[in-house]
Structures are given as structure tokens and as C-alpha cells.
Amino acid sequence: MKKLYALMTAVVFMSFNSQAQRYLEEIFTDVEVTSDVVYGTNATVLTYQFFGQAVPEALKMDVYQPANDTETNRPVVLYFHTGNFLPYPLNGGTGGFKTDSSAVEICKRMARMGYVAISCDYRLGWNPLAATQPERTYSLINAAYRGVQDCRTAVRYLRKTVAEDNNNWGIDADKICVWGQGTGGYIAFAAATLDNWMEDIAMLPKFNWDPQGTGTPIPMVIESVNGNADGTALGINPLDGDTLCYVNHANYSSAFNVMVNMGGAMGDISWLEDTSVPMISFHVPTDPFAPYAEGTVIVPTTDEQVVDVSGSYSVQQAAAAFTNNAIFEGAETYVPGINYTIQANLNNNGYKGLYPILRSGANIYDSAPWEWWDTSIIAAENSNNGLLTNPDMSAAKARTFIDTIQGYAAPRIMCALNLPGSPCEVVVADNDECVGAFDVSTLVGGPINETIVSTPYSNANATGETTLEGAEGCWEDGVAANSTTYTADATVWFSFTGDDNDYIIVADNCGGTSEFVPGDTQMILYSGDDCGNLEVVACNDDIDLQGGIYWSGLFVETTANTNYYLVVDGFNYTDLGGEGVYGVGDFCLNFVNYVVSVEEFPTTQFAMFPNPSNNFVTIKANTDITQINIYTLVGGLAYAKNFNNAAMVTLEPGLAQGVYMVEVVTAYGKSMQKLIVE
Numbered sequence: 001m002k003k004l005y006a007l008m009t010a011v012v013f014m015s016f017n018s019q020a021q022r023y024l025e026e027i028f029t030d031v032e033v034t035s036d037v038v039y040g041t042n043a044t045v046l047t048y049q050f051f052g053q054a055v056p057e058a059l060k061m062d063v064y065q066p067a068n069d070t071e072t073n074r075p076v077v078l079y080f081h082t083g084n085f086l087p088y089p090l091n092g093g094t095g096g097f098k099t100d101s102s103a104v105e106i107c108k109r110m111a112r113m114g115y116v117a118i119s120c121d122y123r124l125g126w127n128p129l130a131a132t133q134p135e136r137t138y139s140l141i142n143a144a145y146r147g148v149q150d151c152r153t154a155v156r157y158l159r160k161t162v163a164e165d166n167n168n169w170g171i172d173a174d175k176i177c178v179w180g181q182g183t184g185g186y187i188a189f190a191a192a193t194l195d196n197w198m199e200d201i202a203m204l205p206k207f208n209w210d211p212q213g214t215g216t217p218i219p220m221v222i223e224s225v226n227g228n229a230d231g232t233a234l235g236i237n238p239l240d241g242d243t244l245c246y247v248n249h250a251n252y253s254s255a256f257n258v259m260v261n262m263g264g265a266m267g268d269i270s271w272l273e274d275t276s277v278p279m280i281s282f283h284v285p286t287d288p289f290a291p292y293a294e295g296t297v298i299v300p301t302t303d304e305q306v307v308d309v310s311g312s313y314s315v316q317q318a319a320a321a322f323t324n325n326a327i328f329e330g331a332e333t334y335v336p337g338i339n340y341t342i343q344a345n346l347n348n349n350g351y352k353g354l355y356p357i358l359r360s361g362a363n364i365y366d367s368a369p370w371e372w373w374d375t376s377i378i379a380a381e382n383s384n385n386g387l388l389t390n391p392d393m394s395a396a397k398a399r400t401f402i403d404t405i406q407g408y409a410a411p412r413i414m415c416a417l418n419l420p421g422s423p424c425e426v427v428v429a430d431n432d433e434c435v436g437a438f439d440v441s442t443l444v445g446g447p448i449n450e451t452i453v454s455t456p457y458s459n460a461n462a463t464g465e466t467t468l469e470g471a472e473g474c475w476e477d478g479v480a481a482n483s484t485t486y487t488a489d490a491t492v493w494f495s496f497t498g499d500d501n502d503y504i505i506v507a508d509n510c511g512g513t514s515e516f517v518p519g520d521t522q523m524i525l526y527s528g529d530d531c532g533n534l535e536v537v538a539c540n541d542d543i544d545l546q547g548g549i550y551w552s553g554l555f556v557e558t559t560a561n562t563n564y565y566l567v568v569d570g571f572n573y574t575d576l577g578g579e580g581v582y583g584v585g586d587f588c589l590n591f592v593n594y595v596v597s598v599e600e601f602p603t604t605q606f607a608m609f610p611n612p613s614n615n616f617v618t619i620k621a622n623t624d625i626t627q628i629n630i631y632t633l634v635g636g637l638a639y640a641k642n643f644n645n646a647a648m649v650t651l652e653p654g655l656a657q658g659v660y661m662v663e664v665v666t667a668y669g670k671s672m673q674k675l676i677v678e
Helices: 001-012 045-051 101-112 132-162 181-193 195-204 312-322 326-332 333-346 380-389 395-417
Strands: 029-042 053-065 074-080 116-118 172-179 243-245 256-263 278-282 294-298 305-310 355-357 464-465 472-475 481-486 490-498 502-508 513-515 523-525 535-540 551-558 562-569 587-590 596-597 607-610 615-634 637-649 658-666 669-677
Touching: 001 333, 029 045, 029 101, 029 132, 029 243, 053 278, 074 101, 074 181, 101 172, 101 395, 116 132, 116 615, 132 172, 132 181, 132 305, 132 615, 172 243, 172 305, 172 395, 181 256, 243 513, 278 312, 278 395, 305 312, 326 333, 326 395, 326 607, 333 355, 333 395, 355 395, 562 669, 607 669
Parallel strands: 074 116, 074 172, 172 256, 256 278, 278 355
Antiparallel strands: 029 053, 053 116, 294 305, 464 596, 472 587, 481 562, 490 551, 490 587, 490 596, 502 535, 502 562, 513 523, 607 615, 615 637, 615 658, 658 669
């Protein structure tokens, strides 16, 4: 396995040329580290056994910056370490610090790539030895909730430093990635999704309990007691007046842009929504403690069950249904990282943000092969616990797996943050080679003899967007473009790669028909029509990436029944004398699952009640329903029924208790919503 990952790394980096790409490769040599920066203060429950109350604890972070960097507007990675929500050595593990080997390694790598990387401490404390599962669940959900508050406090602290401290870390506070390892993965998942206390906690039976035996369960987390999930509202224990949540930096946003997890799980799949941030997941499917799909969290040191959760596979499956990771599409065919993508896609069932790390034999339960530790420093019992699942632990092995994690995550983080040179960046022209309009009646070459016609109602969903599968191919010198006709007004995202040229999209909306014979040196636009004029609607200058790969991309506002031509041009238009636009160099065009907005057309929308439901559920749509499908969270079809001329139906699907995805199909397309069955 080590040789496979090392080979993958070698092949990928051999494909690059010597010109390094910031945010994709390590372009800096040295890293500056500022330790123990206080980013907030909040109440820790670890002091209860000593003082009978929670006391304020300083929340600290270590900041990693590339040395001698002149950039002052850099994206940020906030890293949250593992450790079972308990202090070392009580956690039974081999780490639990912001200075764990993996945390330091990944933060240094990200800093050498040009990021500001920050390793964060967070509050610890729960009771894995509690006698009953509800007690263990109660203490763990509260620990995770505090972790979410601390994560979001760190995000707000960064925005405060920009607004109030003269941006002393040199960051772009609108480009933030939250990265969680192990226990930190639970924090990252929850911080990315936990946004409605009533729906996400109070209404879920597994997060309610009846500690006094009154017969009336109460939520395990209560906002007035524990504070809100952002940590921007005071939390007070009404029984003794103890403060459980202090407010930090309340005037700033807690939002971030993308999440990475290495292990961990989401407290409940219903937390994920179509508005959730893009997610990149690394997970060992045979992880014995954190499930890969649906399963139960197991206490590593006692093997006790804690709570049912959703692992990386289930999360990525739901994210795919919501198209949350559509932004990663450009990374799927991105040459510098293609070998990592190929390896991931062999086992991820097509989910674009999921990298399953397969283990076998003696290492089958090696749930964190990216970890290593110094056996002379770590307590013997804790070290032996670690070796049970990671028997061949070493720095070399861990770094090899981190190579893979870095190689797969880097282009996708770049896409989510829209960083310069990313495979998904939308670029604005910055010189005179792209012009606003010109008149020509012929093009040298001509459009490829393919047409993509969009049907505005097909594949429509409740958000008013249609995903189209486009044509792709490569063309030789002198070929102008691919001709694409849209039957409706739309917003199209074109992305393409090729040689060092400008890329221009031109349109002719005169009406009539066009004639083109492949192989001709010119094209007659709209024969029988006197128009014959083209207008530039969008253009981009080339971007030099790596190894001769060029990429550009742009949005185009289209008009109904208009032909659009992509032209590759190596010259300034002023040199052409109005005679034509000449293509220079071979190029490839790839219409990559681009999204067309059709908000002006009907889309499937429906209401579903009651929800939660016990057996019966009524669905009312905005037009006649043709089919209803109900899926389990792992993609199994639990119920299906066809309908005719019915906009409102009542079902008795006979579903077991759990969370399902209901898909309603109409003439306008499909839409999905969550259904909770009690």
C-alpha cells in the first residue's frame, strides 16, 4: 500500500513542470509558527470535579505562515485535531493536542503551499464511562456542541483580526476551510451543518432524554442553557446559575466555505441541506469506531456504544443528491491531480468529494494511517492502544498517506475557495486582447458540427437549476469552436483547456439557419439572412497552469434561440482588419456538467406534512405529480408509486422509523426533501 501511494505521488508530480503553482504545490521552504494565540474564552466542564462548576478557559491556536511571503490576502485552513474529546492521557489515545504530529505536518504543508494554516485547541470533556447509552450520548453531544462553538468562534476571531487588528495575519477572511481529523472530523461536520437547534437537535428523538424519569423527554442540548451553536448567545444553567457559554466576537460571521474531514462522522444526516458547504472526505471504510456509512459511534477504550451517526459515505451520497459538491467538477479532469482522482473514483461510487482509504490484512482496522507518534514520549498503555489498529505506524507511512490527502484535497479546496489558477476559477479578462464587439461575416474553420439543445423543464429541481451534460472533444489548429444553441435564456458556465490563446464566446441571434460543412475554410452564418454579424458576449485571457496545461472559464448570459461559438484566438483583434478570427494551436473544449439557471421557468416544488410523520404523509405539489420515490439514506428504494393528474396525494408507505429522502417527479422535473418517520 505504501508503494502504491508513493507511486501515485511520484506520477502526479512528475507530470508538472518546474513552474510551481501556489495553493496546489509547496512553493515555500520555511514556515513561521506563532504559538498559543488566544482566539476566545469559554467555559470548560473539565473543572467540575475540582470546583463544582465550569470555569473560563482560554482557547488557543497555533498560526502557521509561509516565511518571506509578500501576499497579504491569503486563504485560511482551520485545523482541528483528534483526541476523543478528552485530555491526554485520559483519552487512551496517542495524541489530543494541536501539536500532534499529523496536525503539525498538514499545517506546515498548507503553509508551504501559501495558505495561513491554524491548528486549534477546543474544549474537552465528556463521560465515556457512563452507565447507560443515553448518558453517554448526552455527554458526547454536548462535547461536540462545544467544539462547534469553538470552531465558529475561531472563524469569527479571524474576521475580527481583519476588521480591528489591521489584518495582522494577512488573510482573506472570506476564504476559509475547516479541516477536522478524527474527533475534529465530528466538529467539522457539525460546524458545517448544525444551523437549526429545533430541527437538528430538539426534534430528533436520539438527542432527547428523560434523566428524571418524568415521562417527558427533553433535548440534551438547550440553547438557553448551553448557548447557541455559534457561541454568540450566553448559556446559563438554571439550576445553579453556572455560566456554560460565554460570548466571543458576536458581531462577526461564523460562516466558512469548505470542509475537509479525515474520519469522524455527522451527528445526523438530516443536518445536511442543499445550502451546506462543499465537503471533502477521507475515510477508512473499515474504521471500527466511526462508521463509514450509517452506524454507531464506539468508544475506543471501552467499546461501548454511544450514538447512531452518519459517516463520510452517507454524507457524500446526500451531498451528491443536493449537488453541494458540484463545484468540484472541474477538479475531476484536472491533470495535476488526475491520478488521485482516478484512485478515489475506483471506490467512491462517483461521489466527487469522497476518497475511501482502503486497508486490509493486519491493517484492516487502521482507521487513521496518517497518524504517528513518538513511542518514547507517549505513555506505554496509550501507545499500545494505538498500535492495536495501526501496527506498522511510522512517520514515513503517515506522510505517504498525507501525500495522497494533500494531492486529492488541494485542487478541490482551490475550487471551493475560487483561488487563482484553480481548475474551477472564473476569470475576468485583464488586458486588451479581449474586446467588447466586432463585426465579421466569416470564421476561418467553423463550429464543430454538434449542437446542444437544453430543455428548460428537464432535470429541473426545486432550486431552479438544470444540470446539462455537454459535448466534449479536441480540435486542431484553425478550428473556431463548438456551436451551441439554447432554447431558453440561461446562465452557462463554460470551462476549457488548451494552448496559450485567448478564449472568446461570440453569438449571432439573427434567426434563420446556419450552414457548415466540416472541412470548409469558412462558415456562412444564417443563409438567406442579411445579418451575418457576430458579437462578443464573453472572453477570457489564458492562464498558464502546469506542464503546458491552460485553463480558463467564464459565465455567459445566453439569449433564447441564439447560436454561440467558442473561438480560440492567438492575436489581438486590431490585427485582423475585420476579416475573421483565426484559431492558433490545438485546444480541447470540455463542457463540464455546467449549470444552467432556469429560474424563470416552472420547477417542481412541494410541501409535505406532517413531518415528522408516524405513518401517513400528505404531499402537495405545484403541478400534477407523476411519480413519488422514497429512498433510504444509503440510496435504497423504500417506496415507489406512479400517479396521474394529482397535485396532492396522501401516502401510507409503511416505513420503519428513520430518516428518508422523498423524491417527487412532475412535468417540471424532480425535487427532494427529507422525511422523518417516528
